[in-house]
């Protein structure tokens with residue numbers, strides 16, 4: 001029998017050799033854990049469509065962050081879930097220094113100065129319209145939104161944010177925010193831009209968690225069409241030129257090609273957001289015994305890193321940290 005002399009199986013024959021030739025490694029320092037904040041005290045409410053993910057009141061969130069820091073998780077993306085009566089069409093609460101969101105950021109920083117805090121910058125958690133931008137006559141008005149977002153960004157920096165994450169997809173916001181932050185002396189506050197954020201079905205469980213679904217229409221006039229990849233390069237070019245420090249792709253798993261595209265074309269770190277729906281799919285299948293939770297989780301997050309994302313925002317961060325420790 002004449003077989004080819006090249007036998008790829010030789011490099012797979014033992015755990016030691018597989019380890020030597022392994023190209024991609026997940027590390028706990030790659031992860032950002034998104035966390036949900038609710039009003040009140042001593043509350044931890046599980047998100048129905050995201051088993052294992054809770055909405056915490058500030059006191060409980062502080063405990064949670066302490067626990068995560070012990071696991072080696074360094075960075076947290078904090079999202080507020082606010083009651084309806086606090087929302088208005090200008091998303092005023094978003095830059096209220098006495099509001100629960102900005103107050104909680106401050107409390108986290110006071111208790112854990114070593115924790116790196118990322119914020120989500122968009123109007124939806126504070127907007128009575130549930131859109132990421134300002135609504136007038138059924139339209140999302142770009143430039144007014146950018147002004148509101150600028151105010152929010154400065155307020156977040158003042159409250160202690162280390163990384164601002166504009167997730168709104170308005171045009172020109174990165175440059176505007178950079179200017180304002182610098183003018184206010186926050187030159188060290190970074191911007192991780194949601195560069196290629198697609199109008200995706202996979203945000204469903206997150207909108208349940210925050211009760212932030214748009215009150216009318218959809219987000220297709222600002223979030224990208226899932227059919228497009230070259231357009232991601234246009235967004236990246238703008239965000240890079242406007243001063244973004246890191247470029248994010250969102251969602252992650254259905255957009256691995258976009259992660260690779262940006263990683264091949266830009267020399268700043270690429271991040272990817274392993275979103276709520278991607279988490280929910282694995283959890284739902286695992287609960288039924290149809291998938292092995294740990295293996296499916298590890299493999300899907302690994303694929304995001306292999307595609308080119310150095311930074312991964314994932315609800316699996318805690319479970320992954322525990323798994324990585326035990327290996």
Ligand code: PBG
Nearest residue numbers: 122124167202203206275276277
């Ligand atoms: C909103 C925002 C969304 C997510 C992060 N920031 C939802 C949306 O755009 O409707 C989704 C995150 C997830 O699904 O895990 N600015």
